[in-house]
Amino acid sequence: MNSEEEFYDAETGETLLSEFTLYKSYLVQMCTRKTLPAEMISRHNFSVWSILKKCIGMELSKIAMPVVFNEPLSFLQRxxxxxxxxxxxxKACSLSDSIDRMQVVAAFAVSAVASQWERTGKPFNPLLGETYELTREDEGYRLISEQVSHHPPISAFHAQSLKQEFEFHGSIYPKLKFWGKSVEAEPKGIMTLELLKHKEVYTWTNPMCCVHNIILGKLWIEQYGTVEIVNHRTGDKCVLNFKPCGMFGKELHKVEGHIQDKSKKKRRVIYGKWTECMYSMDPKVYEAYKKSDKKTGGDSKKLKPVSEYSLFSEESDEMPEVQETVTVIPGSALLWRILPRPADSAQMYNFTSFAMTLNELEPGMERLLAPTDCRLRPDIRAMENGDMDSSSTEKERLEEKQRASRRERSVDEEEWSTSWFQLGTNPHTGAEDWLYTGGYFDRNYTDCPSIY
Structure with missing residues (x-):
């Protein structure tokens, strides 16, 4: 069957050739929404302390949180x-030199976490079997993701170029821990990017993320840790250091690193901020600039110390001063710059323009999407529309439906069966991974579970 020409009704299994035109129209028109149907509800009158005070040091995936602390997206959409x-x-696909490709892949790895800046709302936990598809003909790709495990929560995704240029996939095991005043998120799982024309495979893991002042004060986010990107064909490697805030807050949002070839010779230096932009330059020029900067004293501006973090202090972790402009070193090449956010982003969960479109449901799409798609979740839809009471009620109903299904499977000694991914071994890393089995875009959803 040609997946570009035939579709199936999710309920009847009937082929819908007549709806191909509708689907193509949806692809052309999608991602036009500039705002959400309703502004976010203020969280100032809600206290999370009563829920989290018994959870210090614990993993939070099993803790039920009020919807007011969510954002109207599923983690799959995130x-x-x-x-x-x-x-x-x-851009990486178009470059002939492997080092040039690596530095653009490094910029992509940084850009992939940039949307988290100021996004302090928690995405909804996906239900077991939940899916999300995103097709962007204008950007030349399509993506499918599925919640393949509930305990522990595991989300798998697979994106592919519409012109067979690349594949990008991974499975994520998010670990959330509460440390008294902050929540730390460890996005376990390996990202794999395949550039098919060059027969190259790149792998890396994402940095740690921490949301400060969960209990008191202004929420702020930092990402930190070492990200190592490996080109498995050439042996080239990029090491990126996402810097923690530090005592004076001087390092907040900064990313610095280098690219080395298989002989471990440094070929490029990478620097910038994950909230703003990334640059690349020659290592010798970079070192000469750093030496000169030290001699002249660098930035003479006095920075206010950030109070040491204390788990149980009654004071908040003060957000350090941030100069969002990166100092551009002469001879640098711009790799990536973040897109400006919509004017009303602060009232819309700090969403980017891209995020604004992810839960959009155009007329007629219901017949084309899998019945497990996030866009069809009533609790998320209600929250997006500003109906928090309905969102909370629906969230509780869906969670109870999921628990009842789990009890039924236990009685029948039946194992859960995933729809589009299968547990296997990543051929490039040898690590356990959830791999796409294909077939989703054939549009035959008759065997999809009823989860909503």
């Missing part, structure tokens, strides 16, 4: 935000 800067993958 994952799809990795694709916001797909133009960087297309």
């Amino acid at each position: 994952i799809s935000e990795y694709m916001e800067h797909t133009n960087l993958i297309h």
Whole structure:
């Protein structure tokens, strides 16, 4: 069957050739929404302390949180935000030199986490079997993701170029821990990017993310840790250091690193901020600049110390001063710059323009999407529309439906069966991974579970 020509009704299994035109129209018109139907509800009158005070040091995936602390997206939709800067993958595909490709892939890896800046709302936990598809003909790709496990929560995704230029996939095991005043998110799982024309495979893991002042004060986010990107064909490697805030807050949002070839010779230096932009330059020029900068004293501006973090202090972790402009070193080449956010982003969960479109449901799409798609979740839809009471009621109903299904499977000694991904071994890393089995875009959803 040609997946570009035939579709199936999710309920009847009937072929819908007549709806191909509708689907193509949807692809052309999609991602036009500039705002959400309703502004976010203020969280000032809600206290999370009564829920979290017994959870210090615990993993939070099993803790039920009020919907007011959510944002109206599923975690599967949040994952799809990795694709916001797909133009960087297309750029990497077009380059002939492997080092040039690596530095653009590094910029893509940084850009993939940039949307988290000021996004302090928690995405909805996906239900077991939940899916999300995103097709962007204008950007030349399509993506499918599925919640393949509930305990522990595991989300798998697979994106592919419409012109067979690349594949990008991974499975994510998010670990959330509460440390008294902050929540730390460890996005376990390996990202794999395949540039098919060059027969290259790149792998990396994402940095740690921490949301400060969960209990008191202004919420702020930092990302930190070492990200190592490996080109498995050439042996080239990029090491990126996402810097923690530090005592004076001087390092907040900064990313610095280098690219080395298989002989471990440094070929390029990478620097910038994950909230703003990334640059590349020659290592010798970079070192000379750093030496000169030290002699002249560098930035003489006095910075106010950031109070040491204390888990149980009654004071908040003060957000350090941030100068969002990166100092551009002469001879640098711009790799990536973040897109400006919509004017009303602060009232819309700090969404990017890309995020604004992810839950959009055009007329007629219901007949084309899998019945498990996030866009059809009533609790998320209600929250997006500003109906928090309905959102909370629906969230509780869906969670109870999921628990009842789990009890039924236990009685029948029946194992859960995934629809589009299968547990296997990543051929490039040898690590356990959830791999796409294909077939989703054939549009035959008759065997999809009823989860809503």
